Amino acid sequence: MTQYRTTSGSIYIQNLNATINSLLQVGADKPGSARAGALAGSLYHRFQILGRISDGEQALALLDRIPDDVIDIRTQRQRAILRTGYHRFDEALTDLNAASSKGRPLNSDDPSLRGIALARGDYASIRDDFAKAGEPSEKFAELVLRGNLAALEGDLSIASLQFYRAQSVYSDSSPYQLAWLYAQQGIALERFGFCDKARVFFDAAIERLPGYALALDHLGECLLWEGQLDAARPIYAQLIEQTGNPEYLGAMAVLEVEAGNAGRGEDYRKRAIAGYQHILDLESVTWSQHAAEFYLAIDDPKQALVQARNNLDNRNDVLSLMLFARVAHANDMDREACDALRKIQASGLRPPEIERWKGQLPRSCASTLPATSG
Numbered sequence: 001m002t003q004y005r006t007t008s009g010s011i012y013i014q015n016l017n018a019t020i021n022s023l024l025q026v027g028a029d030k031p032g033s034a035r036a037g038a039l040a041g042s043l044y045h046r047f048q049i050l051g052r053i054s055d056g057e058q059a060l061a062l063l064d065r066i067p068d069d070v071i072d073i074r075t076q077r078q079r080a081i082l083r084t085g086y087h088r089f090d091e092a093l094t095d096l097n098a099a100s101s102k103g104r105p106l107n108s109d110d111p112s113l114r115g116i117a118l119a120r121g122d123y124a125s126i127r128d129d130f131a132k133a134g135e136p137s138e139k140f141a142e143l144v145l146r147g148n149l150a151a152l153e154g155d156l157s158i159a160s161l162q163f164y165r166a167q168s169v170y171s172d173s174s175p176y177q178l179a180w181l182y183a184q185q186g187i188a189l190e191r192f193g194f195c196d197k198a199r200v201f202f203d204a205a206i207e208r209l210p211g212y213a214l215a216l217d218h219l220g221e222c223l224l225w226e227g228q229l230d231a232a233r234p235i236y237a238q239l240i241e242q243t244g245n246p247e248y249l250g251a252m253a254v255l256e257v258e259a260g261n262a263g264r265g266e267d268y269r270k271r272a273i274a275g276y277q278h279i280l281d282l283e284s285v286t287w288s289q290h291a292a293e294f295y296l297a298i299d300d301p302k303q304a305l306v307q308a309r310n311n312l313d314n315r316n317d318v319l320s321l322m323l324f325a326r327v328a329h330a331n332d333m334d335r336e337a338c339d340a341l342r343k344i345q346a347s348g349l350r351p352p353e354i355e356r357w358k359g360q361l362p363r364s365c366a367s368t369l370p371a372t373s374g
Contacts, residue, residue: 121315
């Protein structure tokens with residue numbers, strides 16, 4: 001914070017809250033309001049920062065109800081971004097193509113198209129991006145993308161170099177993008193098993209933007225992984241209160257069981273199951289990956305399999321394939337698990353999760369996966 005000044009994180013969030021409140025006061029949430037797009041954008045941004053599920057749901061609902069024949073180009077592209085964030089990729093592509101037909105042509109470098117391709121595991125369409133994963137750029141977002149692509153290729157050194165380059169070209173006053181960048185570097189380190197180093201970046205992100213849910217989430221995950229249960233507990237308590245996301249109820253359930261508090265763990269487990277049932281009813285493709293991880297963590301492999309299949313039907317990226325392989329192995333479905341691992345191998349990518357989750361994969365085929373160069 002002393003080396004590069006941005007707007008105070010707390011002031012940034014206060015201003016965002018004020019914007020949302022003023023838009024609500026003028027009726028931007030009413031059907032047909034010309035300000036619906038502005039309100040949806042602000043709500044979704046608060047969801048990105050604080051992780052409050054109700055904000056994201058309201059933002060998407062505001063844009064979903066705008067008829068296709070009256071939506072303008074800017075709002076339609078905005079809706080595509082939100083639908084992508086909720087893993088509704090076909091609808092997002094429909095929006096992008098419709099906006100293009102109205103006079104804003106798409107090209108292969110469009111960040112929305114590349115984001116969808118990456119999320120779906122359509123790596124062939126972004127082959128050129130992988131080829132440039134180690135190259136410099138003057139664009140902040142491009143460097144972050146290249147850093148994450150390098151991580152998927154199993155190269156932590158190149159990933160970290162690109163994140164450092166992104167910090168070097170940043171020139172905005174917003175604290176959000178820098179907090180997001182620090183979280184990306186922290187997540188990369190965590191994925192490669194360096195939680196001690198990752199926590200430095202999560203702390204930096206939270207210092208830059210207090211309450212930043214993405215950084216708090218992974219900080220809690222690292223502390224839980226390291227067995228620092230007393231340090232992780234208040235973080236998950238904050239996230240439960242702040243977000244309404246059952247993922248953190250599930251994490252607290254695991255934490256309390258590990259701490260020897262079986263009764264508390266069972267209470268959190270029941271609340272997490274009820275929470276997942278609710279959000280899966282609303283947006284099943286959005287939350288199926290998280291739900292599969294939760295059910296796997298609480299030793300309910302059958303429910304984990306339902307959610308992992310649902311996720312894989314919508315996404316064939318290497319991380320979804322890895323999750324399915326773990327879940328399939330837990331259900332004594334090693335042939336299916338090995339099929340998923342062979343698809344990862346065929347992709348040519350070397351995500352660090354290969355090493356992290358080898359203990360949850362069939363020995364018969366996990367040993368054939370390539371090692372990372374972290």
